[in-house]
Amino acid sequence: MKSRHLSTVISASPDAVYAFAAAPENLPKWAAGLAEAAAEVREDQLVVASPMGEVTVKFVPPNDFGVLDHEVTLPTGAVVANPLRVLTHPDGAEVVFTLRQLDLSDDDFDRDAAMVEADLARLKSILENKPA
Structure with missing residues (x-):
């Protein structure tokens, strides 16, 4: 299984x-690969309409470490763990997402990587107030 660390500096x-x-209300603004519409909060999870169908998302508790x-949890019931970090960077912040291939074909893994990169670019654009 391969892993890929995708990042952007903001x-x-x-x-x-x-x-x-x-912020759950911001997910559809920047994470189009995950959320297509506003997230609904159910207990300690978010329920979102995604390109894959309805998925639930459970984040770690808020913390001071980024x-x-x-x-x-995908519509199939499979659960995918997604490491995501906001790190201090000399130019501001670096956002790092670790993508794991799991059982994906190489083409699907590349497609998922491109979607994550687009999401990170959108996040950068929003926070730097630049057009995407």
């Missing part, structure tokens, strides 16, 4: 990036 404080990315790890 000219904003790590606290601002974390706060924006962690950790936004989350588990996505």
Whole structure:
């Protein structure tokens, strides 16, 4: 199984990036690969319409370390763990998403990587107030 670390540097404080990315109402604004519409909060999970169908997302509790790890339960019932970090960077913040191939073909893995990269670019654009 392969892993790929996808990242972008954002000219904003790590606290601002974390706060924006962690807010459930912001998911559809930047994480189109995960959320197509507003997330519904059910107990300690988010339920979102995604390109894969309805999925549930459970984030780690809010923390001071920039950790936004989350588990996505797919319509099939499979659970995918997604490490996501907001790190301090000399130019602001670096957002790092670890993508794992699991049982995906190489083509599907590349497609998923492209979707994550698009999401990270959208997050950067929003937080730097630049057009996507």
